[in-house]
Amino acid sequence: MVSPSVMLFRQELPFLEWRKGIACQRWKQAAIAAVLLSLTALTSWRCNVDVQSFISGVDKGIPLLGLFFPPEWSRLVGMLQPLAVTVVLAMAATILGMCLSLPCALAASSNLAPPPLRLAMRSFIALERGLPEIVQLLLLIAIFGLGVVPGLIALSIGSIGMLAKLLADGIEEIEPSMLESVAGTGATRSQVIRYAVIPQILPALFANGLFQFEFNVRTSIILGAIGAGGIGYVMRTSMLSMDYSTACMATLLTLALVFFTERVSDFLRARILSGGLLR
Amino acid sequence: MSIEVPASALPSRKLRLTIFYILAIVTALYLLFWFLDLSPSSVFVDFRFVNDLAHQLFPPNLALFLKSALFVSVIETLSMAFLGTVGGGGIALIFAFFAATNTTPHPLVRLAVRTMLAMQRSIPQLIVILVLLIAVGIGPFAGVLALAIGSMGMYGKFFADTIEQADKAMLESVQSVGGTRMQTIRYAVLPQVMPSFVANLFYAFDHNLRAAIPLGIFGGGGIGFELEFARGLLHYKDVMAYTSLIVVMITVMERISDWARRSIITQPQLIAK
Numbered sequence: 001m002v003s004p005s006v007m008l009f010r011q012e013l014p015f016l017e018w019r020k021g022i023a024c025q026r027w028k029q030a031a032i033a034a035v036l037l038s039l040t041a042l043t044s045w046r047c048n049v050d051v052q053s054f055i056s057g058v059d060k061g062i063p064l065l066g067l068f069f070p071p072e073w074s075r076l077v078g079m080l081q082p083l084a085v086t087v088v089l090a091m092a093a094t095i096l097g098m099c100l101s102l103p104c105a106l107a108a109s110s111n112l113a114p115p116p117l118r119l120a121m122r123s124f125i126a127l128e129r130g131l132p133e134i135v136q137l138l139l140l141i142a143i144f145g146l147g148v149v150p151g152l153i154a155l156s157i158g159s160i161g162m163l164a165k166l167l168a169d170g171i172e173e174i175e176p177s178m179l180e181s182v183a184g185t186g187a188t189r190s191q192v193i194r195y196a197v198i199p200q201i202l203p204a205l206f207a208n209g210l211f212q213f214e215f216n217v218r219t220s221i222i223l224g225a226i227g228a229g230g231i232g233y234v235m236r237t238s239m240l241s242m243d244y245s246t247a248c249m250a251t252l253l254t255l256a257l258v259f260f261t262e263r264v265s266d267f268l269r270a271r272i273l274s275g276g277l278l279r
Numbered sequence: 280m281s282i283e284v285p286a287s288a289l290p291s292r293k294l295r296l297t298i299f300y301i302l303a304i305v306t307a308l309y310l311l312f313w314f315l316d317l318s319p320s321s322v323f324v325d326f327r328f329v330n331d332l333a334h335q336l337f338p339p340n341l342a343l344f345l346k347s348a349l350f351v352s353v354i355e356t357l358s359m360a361f362l363g364t365v366g367g368g369g370i371a372l373i374f375a376f377f378a379a380t381n382t383t384p385h386p387l388v389r390l391a392v393r394t395m396l397a398m399q400r401s402i403p404q405l406i407v408i409l410v411l412l413i414a415v416g417i418g419p420f421a422g423v424l425a426l427a428i429g430s431m432g433m434y435g436k437f438f439a440d441t442i443e444q445a446d447k448a449m450l451e452s453v454q455s456v457g458g459t460r461m462q463t464i465r466y467a468v469l470p471q472v473m474p475s476f477v478a479n480l481f482y483a484f485d486h487n488l489r490a491a492i493p494l495g496i497f498g499g500g501g502i503g504f505e506l507e508f509a510r511g512l513l514h515y516k517d518v519m520a521y522t523s524l525i526v527v528m529i530t531v532m533e534r535i536s537d538w539a540r541r542s543i544i545t546q547p548q549l550i551a552k
Contacts (some may be wrong), residue, residue, distance in 0.1 A: 042364055043358035047419040047500070054424075057415035064413060080298070085315065092311040095304060130526040130533070134493045134503075138510050139336075143328045148315045221403050222493050232405055239409045251406050258401040 075249050079234060083253050085148065086230035087261075089223075090216035093152055097159025097207045098215075104160055105167035105201075106193060111179060112171065125168070128161035137223050151167035151228025155220060159212050163205075168202045171197060207272050210265040217261050221254060231257075332515070339519035342380035349505075353528060359419050359486040359494075362491055363426025367487075368480045371431045377437035381450060382442060382464055393439070399432025404490060408497050418457075422499025426487045438476060445471045478543045481536040488532055492525060502528075 107113045108121035133154045140150035174197065182196040224232025231250055238246040308516070343349055374392050376382045382388040407428055411421040449467040458466065495503020502521060509517035 036365070039361065043361050046355055046358040049360060049362065049420055049423065053415050053420065057411075061410065061414035064410065088311050088314050092308060092315065094309055096312075099304075126530060127526060130530040131522070132489055132492045132525065132529070134496060135506065135525060136523050138496075138506070139332070139522070142332050142510075142515070147317075147319055152315070152317075218403060222405050225405050226496070232403075235406060236409065239406075242500050247406075247409075251402070254403055254406070255398075255401050258403065262401070 022086050030092070064244070067244040068251075070142075070245065071248040071252055072245040073249065074251075075246050077195030079231065079250060079253055082224075082229065082231045082234050083257060086220050086224055086232065087217065087257065089148060089155065089228065089230060090149055090213060090220045093159060093220070094209055094213040096152075096156035097163055097212060098205060100156065101160045101163035101167060102205065104164040105171060106197070108164060108168040109171035111174065111176065112193065112197070121164075122168075125164050126162060127245075128157065129165065130160075133158035133219050133223060134226065137226055137228065141227055146227040146229075148229055149225045151230075154198060154223060154228075155216050156217070159216065162215075163208055163212055167201055167205060170201050174200055191265050202273050207269050210269050210272075214261055214265050217258065324450070335515035336519045338516070339523060340514070340516035341520065343517055343520045344524075349524070352502045352505045353524065355419050356491050356495065356503070356528070359422045359426060359491045359499070359501055360484055362423045363487045363491070364386065364480055364484045366423070367427035367430030368434055368476075368483060370427070371433075371435035371438055372476065374382075374431070374435045376444055376464060378435060378439035379442035381445065381447070382460070382468060385458075389520055393436070396435040396439075397434050399428060399438065402428075402432075404429050404494065405497070408494050408499055410496050417498040417500075419500030422491060422494040425494055425499065426490060430483050430487060433486075434479060437479060438466065438472070441472050441475050442468060455515075474543055478540045481540045481543075485533055485536045488529060 104121060107117050108125060110118055113121065126128065136152055136154040137159060140154055144150045144153075178200070179196050181194055182192045187195065220228065220230060221232040221235075224230035225236040227233070231254055233252040235247055235254070238244075238250060362377050374396065377384070377388050377391040378396060379387075380389065383392075404425055408421060408425040411424050415424065449464055449471065453463045455466040455491050457497065491499070491501055492503040492506075493506075495501040496507040502525060506518060506521040506525070509515075509521060
């Protein structure tokens with residue numbers, strides 16, 4: 001039989017420790033909050049955050065949004081062509097990007113490529129990921145002039161950054177025994193790639209390619225506004241010429257497009273990952 | 280007695296499938312190129328232009344790095360991403376509690392908030408920034424607002440899904456001792472979801488930093504604005520300097536936020552519990 005005082009102590013001990021832990025955490029929380037608040041204050045000063053201009057902006061913005069409606073339905077048919085250009089640009093760039101990222105990924109994985117090649121390819125991919133598509137487009141426009149070509153090149157090269165990195169990581173996670181069992185039959189390196197690597201990463205390639213397609217649709221809208229054509233260009237020019245009902249029509253079409261691509265790619269991705277497709 | 284071999288495993292069938300896939304991809308590419316009205320050879324233009332541009336780009340104008348204005352614009356871009364993340368993430372956190380089935384005051388509220396978040400997610404940032412530029416004027420503030428609106432839609436839904444996956448037993452145990460809705464959220468939900476929230480905010484920062492550059496080009500301030508300005512003046516050596524700075528900035532911040540995210544996920548004690 002345990003005496004009542006010991007019982008009390010046993011009950012109190014975790015409680016006391018808990019109190020101590022709480023006090024310690026309060027300090028930590030206060031420190032984190034102070035750092036966050038001072039950073040917020042500093043950055044707001046840097047970015048001219050101004051509540052007054054926000055309020056007057058809302059005041060100005062609501063009548064502005066009123067000008068957007070009703071949308072200019074008569075422009076609907078004329079906008080289908082630029083809309084299609086945007087989608088097709090994203091599609092072609094995704095397919096080209098997938099074709100380009102497969103060899104890049106093979107050269108960037110430690111279990112297939114020699115170390116110098118791997119290092120070079122990995123740094124190229126990292127560079128590609130750090131360079132936004134829009135900056136590439138600005139440089140490419142200087143070479144090709146305005147049009148779809150610079151947009152297509154910027155998007156397909158931009159797709160490599162993400163796709164090749166994910167694929168290379170996927171290849172590096174392949175069981176070594178799988179590669180060895182194919183190599184053990186006397187297969188050359190290209191045969192190892194063909195029979196041990198490609199079948200394993202094909203689903204990942206297509207699933208990530210669909211993600212990239214969603215991303216590319218959004219990016220091609222933005223690239224279009226800079227000069228690659230398509231619905232983004234229509235949107236920006238109508239906005240700049242203060243033709244707000246046309247801009248509203250373009251916005252509605254883009255909303256429908258983004259929503260629709262998200263659904264389709266979700267559906268296809270689920271099919272691929274469950275193994276229904278590509279078998 | 281013969282062994283049953285599925286038709287899909289036969290070599291001839293597999294070869295035919297492979298050829299079919301390759302042909303399908305080539306045809307698709309051909310059709311897409313035909314629609315865009317461009318021939319593949321147009322990609323390989325006269326290399327004179329490439330050569331000219333390379334001469335104009337290199338060497339990058341490194342003298343620019345000595346000016347403080349450059350670093351002001353880098354800090355401006357970083358500030359835009361930070362404020363967009365904190366503002367958008369904070370509002371997303373509040374909306375998430377209205378949008379999750381287990382904490383929402385009413386199913387209709389949940390539906391309304393979810394619809395709003397879905398709308399915000401699909402509106403392209405281009406249209407948001409174009410409207411904001413008219414509403415609050417050219418400058419980084421418009422960029423901050425556009426980033427905040429974007430993060431709100433993206434992470435509001437994500438946070439709501441995280442809250443819905445919270446352990447039910449904890450919620451019930453707080454409710455069983457007479458906790459109000461606020462107390463349930465404070466003591467049962469927040470401690471469970473906080474590490475995932477903070478980790479995702481680092482990811483959001485990374486994403487916002489990338490998104491801040493096109494926003495800057497459209498007039499949202501920061502280094503994107505400077506880049507577009509230099510390009511407009513055809514100062515290609517400056518453009519190259521800005522470009523290399525952007526690459527370094529994005530790569531370094533990605534490394535930092537990756538490290539922070541991993542240390543938070545493996546060490547949940549760091550966050551209030």
